[in-house]
Amino acid sequence: MNWLERQLDRLRSSNPLVADGVLAVIFTAVGVATAFGQGGREGSREPGALLVVTALVTCAPIAIRRRTPLVALVISSLGILVHILVGWPEGSLPLAVLFLTYTVGAWCTLRKAVAGLAVVSTTIVVLGFSDSPGLDAVGVFTLLAQFTAAWAIGVALRNRRAATEALVREADKRAEAERQSAARALAEERLGIAHELHDVVAHSMSVIAVQAGVGAHVLDERPEQAKAALEAISATSRGTLTEMRRLLGVLRDSEGARSQAPAPGLGDLPRLVDDVRAVGVPATLHVEGTADGVHAGIELSAYRVVQEALTNVLKHAGKPTRIDVTVRHLPGSLTVEVTDDGRGLAARSSNGGAADAPADGSGHGLVGMRERVELWGGELSVGPAPGGGYRVKALLPYGDAE
Structure with missing residues (x-):
């Protein structure tokens, strides 16, 4: 058998x-x-x-x-x-x-x-x-009971098979949903890292390029100023390497662990302003109010908005004579504003810096700033400033940030 x-x-x-x-x-x-x-x-x-x-x-x-x-x-x-x-x-x-x-x-x-x-x-x-x-009557009843039992066993097995198939389909749906969710999370992670790399490299390279130009121009006549430019290039390069190591640490850490180095925030804005001053452009930082309960992610977004705005000034504003960075702490929200008196919107549009396009044509400039701000439910406005020049302003609410 x-x-x-x-x-x-x-x-x-x-x-x-x-x-x-x-x-x-x-x-x-x-x-x-x-x-x-x-x-x-x-x-x-x-x-x-x-x-x-x-x-x-x-x-x-x-x-x-x-x-x-x-x-x-x-x-x-x-x-x-x-x-x-x-x-x-x-x-x-x-x-x-x-x-x-x-x-x-x-x-x-x-x-x-x-x-x-x-x-x-x-x-x-x-x-x-x-x-x-x-x-006879007993025989008929017995046969009816036997055949009904066989039929009932078949129905029970069919119901069990249908329930199992439904569970399998549900498990497949959950697995597919989890796969898609993981793919979206990976794409968002890559996009975030791409924005970080752009913000770090673009700002630092802009400062280095300006300093290198200044150093080459005054090398023979004013060697002290050329030396200061080279020192600024060295300091900017070291800072960029530190940021790059932090980002690479995010990629290397296993199981989603993050680097122990803190992400830049509002406390690092003076360094950005000093970098701009070092290339010979007068820049000021105004802070109104005090930070109270600002989420670290919002601080990072505000820092990157200021960094990108300053980078665009150095790359596209020609020769501005003034750059103002203003940070306002309002109840439940944070506002950062960067204004300059360089070339206006029309000139920047012809040079790749339109308000609705990436500042460098790379796809990560102003578009990246807008995505960072909208991630926290904020608003970003870019365009000509009253009286000339250019203004970038971001409003970041943080009352419900977790």
């Missing part, structure tokens, strides 16, 4: 229809053999050649039980009905009908399964009224 089960499992895994065909042959052969073995039983006719035909009608539908289970059950029920009404011994042929009753419960919709059970029950009742041997 174990060998037979292994062979059937092998057939079922390779081709279920082939396995059903083999089952139909087995049920037919065993049914015919047992029916002939009961030949001469009291109250039954002697088996003849036509018995094989009714046995085939009863058992052969097993071969199509997966494709049309209800049709298979109806044909098999008619076969066993004719077989018993003729008076031939049934042998094991009713087991084929029992197996198909289970199949209808397991593979059909509930409506078709109920219809299949009704067909089988009607067949049993008809046979009970035909005075067939062994089918």
Whole structure:
């Protein structure tokens, strides 16, 4: 029996229809053999050649039980009905009908399964009224109970299979949602790092470029000023390397750990202003109010907005004579403003610094500033300042920041 089960499992895994065909042959052969073995039983006719035909009608539908289970059950029920009404011994042929009753419960919709059970029950009742041997009231009740039990087992297995498939689909949906969420988080992380790299490198390179130009210009006539320019370049380079190491530490740390170096904030704005002064542009920093409960992320965004604004001044404003950086602490919000008296909006637009485009054409300038501000529900305004020049202003609410 174990060998037979292994062979059937092998057939079922390779081709279920082939396995059903083999089952139909087995049920037919065993049914015919047992029916002939009961030949001469009291109250039954002697088996003849036509018995094989009714046995085939009863058992052969097993071969199509997966494709049309209800049709298979109806044909098999008619076969066993004719077989018993003729008076031939049934042998094991009713087991084929029992197996198909289970199949209808397991593979059909509930409506078709109920219809299949009704067909089988009607067949049993008809046979009970035909005075067939062994089918008195108790026999009919017993058969009804047996076939109903087989049908109920099939329905239960079908419901369990449907529930399992629903769980699998739900698990697949959750896995796909988690995958998409991880992909979005990774994309946001990469975008944030790209903004950080742009802000750090663009500002520092702008300062270095201006200082290098100044140093080359005064190298022969004013070596002390050239030396100061080189020292400023050295200091700016070291600061940039420190920032780069912090960002690379974010990428290297395992399991999302972050570098222990603190991110720049409002306390680092004086250094940015000093960098601008070092290239010969007068710059002032005004702080109104005191910081109280400002989120570190908002401080970083404010710092990057000021940094990018100062970078744009050095790159696009020509030769400004004044740069003002103002920080205002208001109840529940923070405002940073950078104004200069250099070239206005039209001149900057012709040089790649329009208000609605990246300041350097790289895709990370003013667009990056706007994204940083909107991340915290703030507002960014850029454009010509009253009286000439250019102004960048960011409003960052932090009353609900967590």
